[in-house]
Every structure is written in C-alpha cells, then in structure tokens.
Amino acid sequence: MLDLFSVSDKFTEPVRRQVIPQLLLSKSTLLDGLLACAISWAGDVDDSGNFRRLTACYRHASSAIATLMTLEATSPETMMEALMLGALVSSFAVKLRVNDVLAICSRTLALIKPIYNTSDPKEPEPLVFMSCMVMWEIRGCLFSCGMPTLRFRTPEKSYVDRHAGLCASVIPCFYDVCKLSHALSKGPVDTTDIYMELESIEEYVRTWQPEPPEDFTDRFDTVEVTHMLCQVQVMRQALLLIAHRLRFPFGVNDGPAQILSLTILSQLETTLTATRSIVRCVDLALLVACLELKGAERQKWLNDITKFTGFSPQFGEHVKQTLESFWAGMDSFEILSWSELVKLGSPFLRNQHLI
Incomplete structure (x- = not known):
C-alpha cells in the first residue's frame, strides 16, 4: 500500500523501516490507526459480503480519530507520532471515506503546526509523511477556496520527496495560490496586490528548476526518472494554470488556459505510452487540466480518470x-x-464532519 502514495517503489522499504520503530514506541496511540489502514486496504473489505471486517475497520478508524482529536504535540517526538497517526487515518479515508480526507489532514497539521514551524527543516526523512499530508490538504483547500493550515518548509538540501518527487520546493507555491484564492473568494476586494502576488508566483514557477541530488540517476531507474521529470512539468503547468484562472474567469482569455491544459494531458499520455505505466501523485494537475476540456475530450478523459488518478478506485x-x-x-x-x-x-475531499 505504501507504494501507492509514493513516486517510486524504492521508497517502500525505507519508509517501512522508519515506520516500524515508531509503531513499536507508540503502540497504544497508533494501533487503531494502523489496523484501520491495514484492513481498509486488504482488498475486499468494501465488498458487500464483508460486513464483519468492514465494521471492524470503521471501529478502529473511529477510535483512531478520537485519539487524533485529543492528542497533543509538544515535542519533535510527539509531532512525529501525531503525523504518523494522521497519515494512517487519512490513508484509510482515501480508500473508504474520501470526503473526510481534508478534515483529517487539517486536524493533523493544526496539531503539529507549533512544533513544525520551529523545527529544523534541514533533514526531511523524519517527517516522511509531511508532504503527502500537506498536498492532500492543499487539494481540498484549492477546490473550496479554503486556507491551508501551514506552509510547507522546504529542506535546504536537494532531495527526492516520497510524494512530491523533485517538486518539494514548489509546494509552498501551492500554499500561496490557495491563500490568494481564499482572499479573492471573500467578496469585493482590491485585487491589485493579489494580482501582483500572482505575477510573482508565476515568474518564480516559470524560472524554477528542480535540483536532483547527485545520486538521482543511480538511485532511480530510467522509468522512475522519466516519471518524476513528467511530474515536475505537469505540476509546474498546474500552478500556472491555477494562477491564470484566479486572474481570468472561465470564459475569459481561455486560450492560454487551454494550451496549459493540453500540455499537462499530453505529457501524461506520452509518458504512459513511453513507459507503459502511470505517473503517480499527479492527480491535482490532472483535475485542474481536465476542467478546461470541451466536447468529446471530456468523455475521453472521464473514461480514463480512475486509471490516471491512481490511489484507490474510490478516489x-x-x-x-x-x-x-x-x-x-x-x-x-x-x-x-x-x-x-x-x-x-x-465537495472535493471534504464533508462537514468527521466520522
């Protein structure tokens, strides 16, 4: 299951080696979350004939969420504990309770925010689930004009992120775009400063280049490198497309938006054809690009959307x-x-209440 949320299978074993000691140290806190996650991804738990397993899965999930709601993060160690519990419960939700993903991620990030904002961002490994949780919240906030809980802190050294690949350094730009979207949604406002900030984001994104670590091509095979380079391009184009649509409504200046949309979708199709496998963790770019489609193109992509989005069939x-x-x-x-x-x-990834 870990590989579904990672840009490469090579992250599976390192993440497992990191998770197991934490589970042993925090068994009472994490056990229900682990069981809910494991049972939900067991294969047939959501079939109508598995009421007993489904009931057990929801019982563990409910208990894990109750723990998450009362947990306190007062140190780097308890921050990691809370982040892992949130990651386990949100992984369950991606499979069986998609409308609760945003609430779970927001609660987790709010819980760890005070410690996270004062922690050392140099080493990304201890917070291996951080980018995944942040990007799930950004997905939900973007499509509700909501305000994300915190701004991702990019580690100083170049690295390949488990969820974002080489795109970790532009995750803060997604936070900034959500912030501007939230401001615009509040009604009549002076857009001068907002549009200037959008232009600043666009300029940064256009000139931004990822910084692969020195062992990048040794650590990952040709297909994985191709996928991560594709992810870089489609996430860059998605940021530019969102910024464009915040400035220009649908139906106004559609030409540039359609070009960006076509670029994203063509890159995903071409990479699939060349590598015979789907690029992971690009569902946000895919959804943003598909908004621009018209006529027969809509049905074509709608038929393939489950395949290209990845994660679970329910998602x-x-x-x-x-x-x-x-x-x-x-x-x-x-x-x-x-x-x-x-x-x-x-509503996308959101409901009014948790389970």
Whole structure:
C-alpha cells in the first residue's frame, strides 16, 4: 500500500523501516490507526459480503480519530507520532471515506503546526509523511477556496520527496495560490496586490528548476526518472494554470488556459505510452487540466480518470464526480470565476464532519 502514495517503489522499504520503530514506541496511540489502514486496504473489505471486517475497520478508524482529536504535540517526538497517526487515518479515508480526507489532514497539521514551524527543516526523512499530508490538504483547500493550515518548509538540501518527487520546493507555491484564492473568494476586494502576488508566483514557477541530488540517476531507474521529470512539468503547468484562472474567469482569455491544459494531458499520455505505466501523485494537475476540456475530450478523459488518478478506485470515482459537477456548472454560465465554480461543484475531499 505504501507504494501507492509514493513516486517510486524504492521508497517502500525505507519508509517501512522508519515506520516500524515508531509503531513499536507508540503502540497504544497508533494501533487503531494502523489496523484501520491495514484492513481498509486488504482488498475486499468494501465488498458487500464483508460486513464483519468492514465494521471492524470503521471501529478502529473511529477510535483512531478520537485519539487524533485529543492528542497533543509538544515535542519533535510527539509531532512525529501525531503525523504518523494522521497519515494512517487519512490513508484509510482515501480508500473508504474520501470526503473526510481534508478534515483529517487539517486536524493533523493544526496539531503539529507549533512544533513544525520551529523545527529544523534541514533533514526531511523524519517527517516522511509531511508532504503527502500537506498536498492532500492543499487539494481540498484549492477546490473550496479554503486556507491551508501551514506552509510547507522546504529542506535546504536537494532531495527526492516520497510524494512530491523533485517538486518539494514548489509546494509552498501551492500554499500561496490557495491563500490568494481564499482572499479573492471573500467578496469585493482590491485585487491589485493579489494580482501582483500572482505575477510573482508565476515568474518564480516559470524560472524554477528542480535540483536532483547527485545520486538521482543511480538511485532511480530510467522509468522512475522519466516519471518524476513528467511530474515536475505537469505540476509546474498546474500552478500556472491555477494562477491564470484566479486572474481570468472561465470564459475569459481561455486560450492560454487551454494550451496549459493540453500540455499537462499530453505529457501524461506520452509518458504512459513511453513507459507503459502511470505517473503517480499527479492527480491535482490532472483535475485542474481536465476542467478546461470541451466536447468529446471530456468523455475521453472521464473514461480514463480512475486509471490516471491512481490511489484507490474510490478516489478515482470521487474525482470523476467532482469533474462532472464542475463541468455542469461551467456549462450553465458563460463566465464563471474560480470561487463561483467551487461553490457550484460537489465537495472535493471534504464533508462537514468527521466520522
């Protein structure tokens, strides 16, 4: 299951070696989360004939969430404990409770924020789940004009992130875009400063280049390198596309947006053709790009959306429903701002309450 949330299978064993000692040290805190995660990904737990296992899975998940709601992070050690519990419960949610992913991630990040903001960002390994949790929250906040809990702190040294590959250094840009989207959604505002900040983000993203570590091509094979370079490009284009749509509503200046959309989708298709495997952890770029589709192209990508999004079939179906609701809203209006669109569409990764 670990490989589904990683850009490469080579992260599976190192993450396992890191997780097991933490589980042994924090058994009472993490056990229910581990069991909920393990049972939910066991294969057939969501089938109608497995009521006993499904009931047990939800019982452990509910207990783990209750623990998460009362947990306190007062040190780097308890921060790691809370982050791992949140990662376990959110992994369960990606499989069986997609609408609770945002709430779980937001709660976890709020819990660890005071310690995280004063911790040493030089070494990324102790916080191996951090980028994954941050990006799940960003997905939900982006499509609700919400404000993310914290801004990802990029480690000083170059490294390959388990979830973000070579894109870790632009994760803060997604936070910044969400912040501006949130500000624009609040009603009539002076957009001068907001548009200047958008231009600054766009300029940075256009000139940004990833910094692979020295052992990059030795550590990863040709297919993995190809996938991570594709991830770099589609995430860069997704940031530019979101920034464009915050400045220009759907129906206004559509040409540049359609070019960016085509670039993202073409890169994903070309990489699949060349490597015969799907690029992982690019669902955000895929969803943003598909918003721009018209006519027959919509159905073509809708048919393949579960395959390209990865993670769980349930998450793929959730993305499909989100897209269809957004397209319906866009077809009802000639001009539609980003904030108006997310209000019309079905909730993405969010519900009003936890389990």
